[in-house]
Amino acid sequence: MSTNQQTDRSRNQGGAAFLLAQLGAHAARAFAERIASLDLTPPQAGLLRMLAATPGRSQRRLAEDLGMPPSRFVPFADELEGRGLIERRKNPDDRRSHALYLTERGVELLAELREVGAAHERDVCAALSSDEHRQLTVLLRRVAEQQGLTPGVHPGYRSS
Amino acid sequence: MSTNQQTDRSRNQGGAAFLLAQLGAHAARAFAERIASLDLTPPQAGLLRMLAATPGRSQRRLAEDLGMPPSRFVPFADELEGRGLIERRKNPDDRRSHALYLTERGVELLAELREVGAAHERDVCAALSSDEHRQLTVLLRRVAEQQGLTPGVHPGYRSS
DNA sequence: AGATAATGATTACAGATCAGAACGATTGTC
DNA sequence: GACAATCGTTCTGATCTGTAATCATTATCT
Numbered sequence: 032m033s034t035n036q037q038t039d040r041s042r043n044q045g046g047a048a049f050l051l052a053q054l055g056a057h058a059a060r061a062f063a064e065r066i067a068s069l070d071l072t073p074p075q076a077g078l079l080r081m082l083a084a085t086p087g088r089s090q091r092r093l094a095e096d097l098g099m100p101p102s103r104f105v106p107f108a109d110e111l112e113g114r115g116l117i118e119r120r121k122n123p124d125d126r127r128s129h130a131l132y133l134t135e136r137g138v139e140l141l142a143e144l145r146e147v148g149a150a151h152e153r154d155v156c157a158a159l160s161s162d163e164h165r166q167l168t169v170l171l172r173r174v175a176e177q178q179g180l181t182p183g184v185h186p187g188y189r190s191s
Numbered sequence: 192m193s194t195n196q197q198t199d200r201s202r203n204q205g206g207a208a209f210l211l212a213q214l215g216a217h218a219a220r221a222f223a224e225r226i227a228s229l230d231l232t233p234p235q236a237g238l239l240r241m242l243a244a245t246p247g248r249s250q251r252r253l254a255e256d257l258g259m260p261p262s263r264f265v266p267f268a269d270e271l272e273g274r275g276l277i278e279r280r281k282n283p284d285d286r287r288s289h290a291l292y293l294t295e296r297g298v299e300l301l302a303e304l305r306e307v308g309a310a311h312e313r314d315v316c317a318a319l320s321s322d323e324h325r326q327l328t329v330l331l332r333r334v335a336e337q338q339g340l341t342p343g344v345h346p347g348y349r350s351s
Numbered sequence: 352a353g354a355t356a357a358t359g360a361t362t363a364c365a366g367a368t369c370a371g372a373a374c375g376a377t378t379g380t381c
Numbered sequence: 382g383a384c385a386a387t388c389g390t391t392c393t394g395a396t397c398t399g400t401a402a403t404c405a406t407t408a409t410c411t
Contacts, residue, residue: 056347126406185212
């Protein structure tokens, strides 16, 4: 069953899994640099998108989706609230929990964020034709689904 | 110029760049869990592979390729040396620099590491046929090359 | 109803991790 | 032969991290 070592070695370093990790780190870093112009970090952008998709969720659930402990979520949300991008409202049904919403300014910033994201997408896939770009997206989506990843959610963030 | 917001939104969260970041983080984490059985972290595995590819390099250059400052490389190499996997030899041409090499045990561990890497590759791409797997690899390699990434080198590591 | 357990947000804290400056040893330059 | 530059290393201060304790509120159980 074992091919020779040369084959195995090139498989590991040039295989799809390694390329995914390498390109993923690269894409994440490039995206972080882009949105730095909006004074946002990737996890902050992630929260804004999550709030746009499903508003009014509790901090605990949001923290879990972002892959951070609830204790760390507090100062994280504090800053965004201090900048007037998100809003904590008391949940009338359960006054322990805070329901998070985007403010008007948050919605505006999210619009800019989407433009930056589109530019990022174009830049990362500059090597591909339109057809290949679609092809790649389809393949990646299939892999992501089979691996059990939640669409639109990017855990494993490191705060900054 | 602007498509409607629905389109932009799905582009950003389901686009290739986002999927790359998401899948990259996933693949990296899964790989980290796998090689934990060998008592290795991803940056440690990266160093072993780099030493197998080009032995005898200086610590400074290795540190740069791994994306870590030289000061942090010292305890990093210390542990691997303490476990008898790598070896520091004095460079006779320049006695300031240390040339790093794999030991015999390091070579043995690297062989196991390749098996784990191959299993990881199979697992991550379980959703794809052989043809699609090849297709994906080709596309990723093209993107990686155009983005200026060095083959086989994975910076942006976080130590652990 | 009343005591008790469980949950959400927050704070406190202690340990790990980080990058940059400072330091000897060695080498290149003038 | 003095002076600057480089490599590895150590030191240090700041930052980041997750766990545990805390307070308010809600669910559960008798």
